[in-house]
Amino acid sequence: xxxxxxxxxxxxxxxxxxxxxxxxxxxxxxxxxxxxxxxxxxxxxxxxxxxxxxxxxxxxxxxxxxxxxxxxxxxxxxxxxxxxxxxxxxxxxxxxxxxxxxxxxxxxxxxxxxxxxxxxxxxxxxxxxxxxxxxxxxxxxxxxxxxxxxxxxxxxxxxxxxxxxxxxxxxxxxxxxxxxxxxxxxxxxxxxxxxxxxxxxxxxxxxxxxxxxxxxxxxxxxxxxxxxxxxxxxxxxxxxxxxxxxxxxxxxxxxxxxxxxxxxxxxxxxxxxxxxxxxxxxxxxxxxxxxxxxxxxxxxxxxxxxxxxxxxxxxxxxxxxxxxxxxxxxxxxxxxxxxxxxxxxxxxxxxxxxxxxxxxxxxxxxxxxxxxxxxxxxxxxxxxxxxxxxxxxxxxxxxxxxxxxxxxxxxxxxxxxxxxxxxxxxxxxxxxxxxxxxxxxxxxxxxxxxxxxxxxx
Numbered sequence: 001x002x003x004x005x006x007x008x009x010x011x012x013x014x015x016x017x018x019x020x021x022x023x024x025x026x027x028x029x030x031x032x033x034x035x036x037x038x039x040x041x042x043x044x045x046x047x048x049x050x051x052x053x054x055x056x057x058x059x060x061x062x063x064x065x066x067x068x069x070x071x072x073x074x075x076x077x078x079x080x081x082x083x084x085x086x087x088x089x090x091x092x093x094x095x096x097x098x099x100x101x102x103x104x105x106x107x108x109x110x111x112x113x114x115x116x117x118x119x120x121x122x123x124x125x126x127x128x129x130x131x132x133x134x135x136x137x138x139x140x141x142x143x144x145x146x147x148x149x150x151x152x153x154x155x156x157x158x159x160x161x162x163x164x165x166x167x168x169x170x171x172x173x174x175x176x177x178x179x180x181x182x183x184x185x186x187x188x189x190x191x192x193x194x195x196x197x198x199x200x201x202x203x204x205x206x207x208x209x210x211x212x213x214x215x216x217x218x219x220x221x222x223x224x225x226x227x228x229x230x231x232x233x234x235x236x237x238x239x240x241x242x243x244x245x246x247x248x249x250x251x252x253x254x255x256x257x258x259x260x261x262x263x264x265x266x267x268x269x270x271x272x273x274x275x276x277x278x279x280x281x282x283x284x285x286x287x288x289x290x291x292x293x294x295x296x297x298x299x300x301x302x303x304x305x306x307x308x309x310x311x312x313x314x315x316x317x318x319x320x321x322x323x324x325x326x327x328x329x330x331x332x333x334x335x336x337x338x339x340x341x342x343x344x345x346x347x348x349x350x351x352x353x354x355x356x357x358x359x360x361x362x363x364x365x366x367x368x369x370x371x372x373x374x375x376x377x378x379x380x381x382x383x384x385x386x387x388x389x390x391x392x393x394x395x396x397x398x399x400x401x402x403x404x405x406x407x408x409x410x411x412x413x414x415x416x417x418x419x420x421x422x423x424x425x426x427x428x429x430x431x432x433x434x435x436x437x438x439x440x441x442x443x444x445x446x447x448x449x450x451x452x453x454x455x456x457x
Contacts, residue, residue: 007086007087009082010083010086013039013040013047013049014039014046014047015165016034016035016036016038016165018033018034018166018298019271020032021269022269023268024264024265025285025289026285026288027289027290027291028291028294029287029296029297030294030295031288032170033281033298033300034162034298034299034300035301037301037302037305041081042078042106042306042307043078043302043304044075045303046082048153048154048158048185049076049079049081049082051156052080052148053084053087053146061144062089062144064088065088065089065090066143067092067142068080068091068143069091069133069136069140069146070091070093070133070146071093071094071095071130071134071148071149072095072129073096073231073232074103075103075302076182076183080093081112084110084112085110085111090111091110091111091113092113092115092136092143093107093112093133094114094117095107095117096116096129097116097119099231100231100307102308103231115132122225122237123236149184150240150241151241152241154184154185155184155241157189158186158188159189159193162190163189163192163194167194167197170296170298174296175297176204176287176296176297177190177194177202177299178280178287178299179204179299180207180276181205181213181242182276184240184241187203187205187242187243187247188241188242191243194246195246202248203246203247203248204247204249204251204287205217205247205249205250206282206283206284206299207233207279208228208233208252208253208255208279209228209255210225210226210228211226211228211252212225212236214250217249217250218250222238228255229259229311229321230258230275230278231275232276233279251283251286253282253283257278258275258276258278259312259323260278261278262277262278262281262305263278265278272304273301273303273304273305274302274303274308275311276303277300277302278312280299280302281299283299284299316337316338316344320450326339332412332416332418332421332443333414333440333441334451335451336433336441336447337443337450338442339440340438340440345370345372345439345441345442346364346366346369347369348369348381348401350402351400352401353397353398353400353401354381354398354399354404355398356401357381358383358386368380368381368442369381371401371405375438376434376439377409377411377434378407379401379406380405380406380430381401382430385404385405389404409432410424410429410432411432412431412432412433412434413433413434413435414433414435414440421443422448425444425448430444
């Protein structure tokens with residue numbers, strides 16, 4: 001049953017700190033970051049989570065023991081789930097399949113029922129996450145569809161909390177705000193507040209490349225949406241509650257720049273932000289450096305980077321996505337996902353047990369390991385080798401990898417070429433790339449597929 005007492009955790013939402021960027025080039029400007037990552041749910045969306053739920057309670061749309069349904073890129077769902085859990089409501093969420101695993105696991109830990117749907121389809125498609133969520137809401141008796149994209153409590157949360165906080169924290173001395181648009185609530189709410197108290201404040205839109213919003217601001221034209229890896233901002237349509245009338249400039253930021261800027265913020269300032277924070281910061285830095293006179297500028301650390309450790313801060317994922325620069329050789333070494341010289345190879349040694357090899361495969365989510373001795377490949381062991389050894393007697397997990405590994409190895413030099421690689425992979429083998437100079441790494445069929453996918457860009 002929904003509880004009547006206001007849970008204490010809700011009083012931690014808002015009043016987030018603001019810090020100045022001191023170790024990045026901000027041109028003639030001073031750049032301040034509003035740390036929305038310090039909300040209890042880890043993002044700016046906590047504000048609208050509590051605002052939308054409490055407004056629905058007041059007007060009767062959400063009843064005791066009711067169900068909340070929403071379509072979300074993750075953070076709105078986390079804000080709603082935090083409040084729903086505290087107040088005793090059931091919550092059902094629909095998320096696109098590009099969301100980080102950390103977000104999904106956090107949602108489930110808060111008790112949310114999570115439905116994952118496609119991220120490669122647009123509004124109007126039955127698998128589009130908003131359409132999917134609406135159908136779910138209609139199928140659940142008495143459900144409250146939070147509908148952040150059309151809910152007036154979304155911008156109101158920022159008009160009456162985020163805006164006044166920024167104005168007070170900047171000492172009523174502010175020239176520009178850089179923000180992104182997902183649902184449009186932050187931009188709309190801040191625009192309303194600053195039109196009243198400081199109409200000179202300039203709004204700058206930070207938008208991922210592939211989103212239609214920057215082009216719309218610049219030309220008034222709604223173009224064809226592309227794809228982007230940044231989560232939480234950018235759209236393929238104009239959100240109904242988004243008010244763009246105060247936006248004077250729109251800056252498109254590539255995924256590569258967004259992710260590298262987020263990583264750079266952690267390195268330079270010690271602040272761990274997510275992918276959308278990288279987009280906002282990259283746009284804010286570009287804006288600041290373009291100025292010819294000093295300005296005071298604010299942008300946001302939208303959410304905590306702890307929910308992107310498997311993506312933004314994972315070198316292997318970044319390399320797989322083509323988002324992290326590394327040395328190119330013009331041969332098969334360019335296809336290796338985990339290079340030996342970079343310390344990326346997960347391997348076993350001759351003295352390791354089958355249990356050790358299995359645990360390393362499981363933790364790294366791979367199915368085979370090279371067995372190395374003094375930096376050279378002396379064997380290869382995969383999950384089927386281990387299974388053959390232990391299925392009759394699990395005690396054999398304590399046997400050394402030498403009892404199961406394959407010693408008859410076929411290697412390819414880096415110069416062998418793609419046709420030789422394909423011949424090895426077509427035989428169901430893993431390609432071992434090595435020559436007289438040493439071992440370079442493995443190429444699996446998945447690695448080759450990923451290489452081909454990246455070549456489409």
